[in-house]
Amino acid sequence: ATPTALLVGTGRGAQLGILIKGPEVLESTRRVDTIVLDKTGTVTTGQMSLVEVHTADGVDERELLRLAGAVERASEHPIARAVARGATARVGDLPSVDGFANIEGLGVEGVVDGRAVLVGRLALAEQRAQALPEQLAAAKTAAESRGRTAVVVTWADRVRGVLVVSDTVKPTSAEAVRRLRDLGLTPVLLTGDNRCAALAVAREVAIAACDDTVIAEVLPQDKVDVVKRLQSQGKTVAMVGDGVNDAAALAQADLGLAMGTGTDVAIEASDLTLVRGDLMVAVDAIRLSRRTLATIK
Ligand code: ADP
Ligand code: MG
Numbered sequence: 001a002t003p004t005a006l007l008v009g010t011g012r013g014a015q016l017g018i019l020i021k022g023p024e025v026l027e028s029t030r031r032v033d034t035i036v037l038d039k040t041g042t043v044t045t046g047q048m049s050l051v052e053v054h055t056a057d058g059v060d061e062r063e064l065l066r067l068a069g070a071v072e073r074a075s076e077h078p079i080a081r082a083v084a085r086g087a088t089a090r091v092g093d094l095p096s097v098d099g100f101a102n103i104e105g106l107g108v109e110g111v112v113d114g115r116a117v118l119v120g121r122l123a124l125a126e127q128r129a130q131a132l133p134e135q136l137a138a139a140k141t142a143a144e145s146r147g148r149t150a151v152v153v154t155w156a157d158r159v160r161g162v163l164v165v166s167d168t169v170k171p172t173s174a175e176a177v178r179r180l181r182d183l184g185l186t187p188v189l190l191t192g193d194n195r196c197a198a199l200a201v202a203r204e205v206a207i208a209a210c211d212d213t214v215i216a217e218v219l220p221q222d223k224v225d226v227v228k229r230l231q232s233q234g235k236t237v238a239m240v241g242d243g244v245n246d247a248a249a250l251a252q253a254d255l256g257l258a259m260g261t262g263t264d265v266a267i268e269a270s271d272l273t274l275v276r277g278d279l280m281v282a283v284d285a286i287r288l289s290r291r292t293l294a295t296i297k
Helices: 002-016 039-043 061-072 078-091 122-128 134-145 173-182 195-204 220-232 244-252 264-269 279-296
Strands: 018-020 034-038 049-055 098-103 107-112 115-120 149-155 158-166 186-190 237-241 255-259 272-274
Touching (some): 002 018, 002 279, 018 279, 034 039, 034 220, 039 186, 039 195, 049 061, 049 078, 049 134, 061 078, 061 107, 061 115, 061 149, 061 158, 078 149, 078 158, 115 122, 122 149, 134 158, 173 279, 186 195, 186 220, 220 237, 237 279, 244 255, 255 264, 272 279
Parallel strands (some): 034 186, 034 237, 237 255, 255 272
Antiparallel strands (some): 049 158, 098 107, 115 149
């Protein structure tokens, strides 16, 4: 009866929009008590838009958008898409980029019109350029305190501007988090984004603003360590993610759930794929596995 029930569970999963790697996967969901949620693209839509442009003294706004947009156009990151789309809308066609490089979890760089341009986190910019001018620092802090994400643009050793993008929480995320809690799971929000932006999203989905439930500014290679740390505390961990930067953590988790709308790398690293890219399906997946295993016993 055991294999049959598991296969029925797998078939029911497919009807619900849950792709299950193998019947044995349902088994590992039974003990899950903690669910780590990636922020961008998982809890939020990841459909960001460019909402503010701030230039350093003497920098032309169109020039800033042309150069930053040209580099970001080569990246698939939700922030990059927003910057490239916003720049195209404001300045038209973007120039081509040479020597493009993606610095995972930090930003992008490339040569445009003979200038080495960098777009990304302040920490990355600070390795290559002078400090952020005061008026840009103020704009960045103001945007982040509203839950927005600010990235820095540099070329020729100077910070030239700050671009602000804004994301929205998926309409079903808050209800899904509530139901995950009802199922006895502790939700943890995990992100590479700044703490202010993380806290703004946590508030919207009613995740407590504690150090162990909102974990921000985590580099991609360190996401897996967050999962390991929870496991070493005796937790059995499910992880839901969508990005390349989530793959290692998804593989490390006791149960990895990938958003079907996410990257192939994340899907390959996971045990379950949520076809619709909706957290409510994660609730269905956990319910289904519990029901299936109850049938077996
Ligand atoms: P998340 O963990 O929320 O999915 P990431 O790890 O992908 O976020 O990115 C973390 C941070 O790195 C972003 O908030 C941004 O500051 C910076 N970053 C990453 N990729 C880019 C990019 N293409 N352009 C600008 N900034 C980027
Ligand atoms: Mg993500």
